[in-house]
Amino acid sequence: MRTLRELLYLRPGELGRSWPFFGLYLLLFGAFSLADGLSLAMFVETLGHEALPKYYGVTAAVNLVLIAAYVLVAERVGSLRVFEAILGAVLVVYFAAWLILTRLEGQPYWYGALFVTREVAFTLVLMHFGTYLQKYFTRDELNRVLPVVYAGGRVGGIAGGAILQHLSARLGPLNLIPVFLGICLVCLVCMEVISRWVAVVDAAADDESEPEAQAGDLEGPARTSPGGFLRFVWASPLLFWTSVSSALFMTSRWFLNYRYTQFFGDLFDGPTAVADLAAFLGRYTQIALVLSLVIQLLVVNRLVARMGARGAYLGYAGLVFLGALVCIPSMTMTTALFARFLETELRLGLRNPLMQMITNTFSRPLRLRVRAWTMGLLTPMGTGLASCLLGGLGLMGAIAWSGWVGGGVGLLFLLSAVGLYGGFGSGEKKPDSEAESPPPRLPEQASSK
Numbered sequence: 001m002r003t004l005r006e007l008l009y010l011r012p013g014e015l016g017r018s019w020p021f022f023g024l025y026l027l028l029f030g031a032f033s034l035a036d037g038l039s040l041a042m043f044v045e046t047l048g049h050e051a052l053p054k055y056y057g058v059t060a061a062v063n064l065v066l067i068a069a070y071v072l073v074a075e076r077v078g079s080l081r082v083f084e085a086i087l088g089a090v091l092v093v094y095f096a097a098w099l100i101l102t103r104l105e106g107q108p109y110w111y112g113a114l115f116v117t118r119e120v121a122f123t124l125v126l127m128h129f130g131t132y133l134q135k136y137f138t139r140d141e142l143n144r145v146l147p148v149v150y151a152g153g154r155v156g157g158i159a160g161g162a163i164l165q166h167l168s169a170r171l172g173p174l175n176l177i178p179v180f181l182g183i184c185l186v187c188l189v190c191m192e193v194i195s196r197w198v199a200v201v202d203a204a205a206d207d208e209s210e211p212e213a214q215a216g217d218l219e220g221p222a223r224t225s226p227g228g229f230l231r232f233v234w235a236s237p238l239l240f241w242t243s244v245s246s247a248l249f250m251t252s253r254w255f256l257n258y259r260y261t262q263f264f265g266d267l268f269d270g271p272t273a274v275a276d277l278a279a280f281l282g283r284y285t286q287i288a289l290v291l292s293l294v295i296q297l298l299v300v301n302r303l304v305a306r307m308g309a310r311g312a313y314l315g316y317a318g319l320v321f322l323g324a325l326v327c328i329p330s331m332t333m334t335t336a337l338f339a340r341f342l343e344t345e346l347r348l349g350l351r352n353p354l355m356q357m358i359t360n361t362f363s364r365p366l367r368l369r370v371r372a373w374t375m376g377l378l379t380p381m382g383t384g385l386a387s388c389l390l391g392g393l394g395l396m397g398a399i400a401w402s403g404w405v406g407g408g409v410g411l412l413f414l415l416s417a418v419g420l421y422g423g424f425g426s427g428e429k430k431p432d433s434e435a436e437s438p439p440p441r442l443p444e445q446a447s448s449k
Contacts, residue, residue: 010144018145020198021133022152024190028125029153029348031183033160033285035094035118036344038173038180040261041278043115046108049265052258053394055112057387059119063380066120070128071372079132080195086128087184090121098177126348127375130356131368135200139360147300147353154293154349158286165282169275223365229373239370241420242358245317246374248413249351250382251389252320255406256343258390259327260336267333288341292349300353310421313354316346317417324410328403 010018043055074082094117097110130142137145167176218235221228233239268277303312323342326335359370389409393399 010148011141014141014145015148017136017198018148020190020194021136021145021149024187024194025129025149025152026156026159027183027187027190028129028156030156030160030163031180031187032118032122032125033157033289034164034176034183035114035180036122037161037164037278037281037285038168038176039111039114039118041168041274041281042111042173044261044265045268045274045277046111049258049262050394051112052261053387053390055115056254056383056390058112059116060380060384060387062116062120063123063383064377066124067372067376067380070124070376071369074128074131074368074372079128079135080191083125083128083132083191084188086121086124087188090117091181091184093117094177094181098174098181101174123375123379126352127371127379130359130371134364134367136194136198138201139364141201142360143357144301146356147296150349150353151293151296154289154296154345157289157345157348158293161282161285161289163282164285165279168278168282169272173274173278219363219366222369223363229369233373237422238358238361238420241416241422242355242374243378245313245413245416245420246355246378247382247385248409248416249317249320250379251386252324252406252409252413253343253347254383254386255390255402255409256320256323256327256339258386258402259331259406260339260343263331263333263336284337284340285345288337288345291341292345295346296349296353300350304354304357309354309357313351313358314417314421316351316354317414319346321407321410321414324407328407 043051047055070082077085093113097114097117101110133142133146133149163179164176167179218228218232222232223229233243264277264280268280270276300312303315307315320342323339327339355374359367359374362370386409389405390399390402393402393405
């Protein structure tokens with residue numbers, strides 16, 4: 001076990017405490033990877049890729065409403081109940097859609113409802129999971145265990161892809177929805193078990209912010225008022241550039257999504273197109289997540305320890321820009337798969353752990369607001385911008401220029417990552433000196449303006 005702990009860059013005791021959350025994330029990602037392939041395949045083959053910009057906009061609008069509700073109630077209700085409410089709402093929508101489409105021959109827009117619900121729910125799950133974890137780990141511990149816990153998502157995604165591949169043709173994609181619902185119910189049970197058996201950390205011991213993450217005397221008002229938080233966003237170089245980068249990344253992400261989805265929609269045709277596309281996405285997901293798992297377990301911690309979170313994030317931004325460039329000409333299978341890998345698997349396996357480390361730079365009371373801002377509010381803003389740009393290109397009859405516009409957005413995202421790199425300043429954390437603790441403190445901290 002010590003060899004495994006050292007391989008994963010963990011300290012004594014952290015590996016054992018990580019297993020319950022590794023398992024929960026495995027189930028969550030298994031469910032949502034299955035739902036992703038199902039919703040995308042059914043959407044493309046029933047509504048067509050031409051409808052994507054409109055549903056991107058619907059996704060952004062729904063996200064904005066739910067994020068506002070999240071910010072208002074999350075701190076008062078508690079992380080467990082909020083998590084249960086998110087999954088409970090997903091269960092209701094997916095069950096209703098499945099019942100209407102299979103029993104009542106519902107309208108095609110129900111496939112759009114499945115697509116939107118999956119995207120919104122997954123955004124909320126990703127955003128809230130970090131808040132949920134900080135109840136059980138300190139900030140310092142989270143910086144080390146996050147890549148390991150998130151690796152459970154890669155394992156679960158591989159299982160979800162296998163289910164999608166092998167059962168979509170046999171049962172039909174629509175009839176796999178009950179499997180998704182069953183996994184979500186198991187997740188709810190696991191959360192209750194964890195809440196009863198896993199000890200929480202002392203909040204007071206994890207409540208002091210690092211000096212580099214503060215912006216003068218503005219952090220206090222940022223914890224209590226929207227206006228104070230916006231002033232803090234402007235004053236903190238770290239949070240300012242994180243905000244700009246987050247919005248531009250989401251816009252760039254949806255341009256990549258549109259390009260490869262358009263290609264897949266044109267590639268798969270015929271009466272079995274939905275099942276064929278679902279099975280193809282299942283096979284791809286398994287292969288891509290194996291690679292993502294290796295990156296998450298064996299590369300992320302070492303990359304951050306060597307380059308810092310700022311260098312690793314800048315490297316990912318460079319890859320996204322490269323992906324946007326290769327999507328400018330006519331798409332091929334290679335470029336489509338590369339774009340999906342950047343937009344989906346590498347986003348979850350590399351970018352999200354890095355963003356979680358950046359968020360953990362801030363004090364414990366401020367982290368929920370920072371997550372709600374960067375992953376919540378700015379995510380639908382970036383999605384809405386992509387919807388407007390793609391919709392505008394469609395209205396002008398210039399959708400063929402979507403690759404060039406996506407390349408321009410990718411360049412802006414890379415430049416914002418350069419700003420984020422500078423926003424950290426030079427306050428790198430040095431490795432701890434204790435002989436028993438070989439892993440260094442991973443993310444560098446931000447300097448104040």
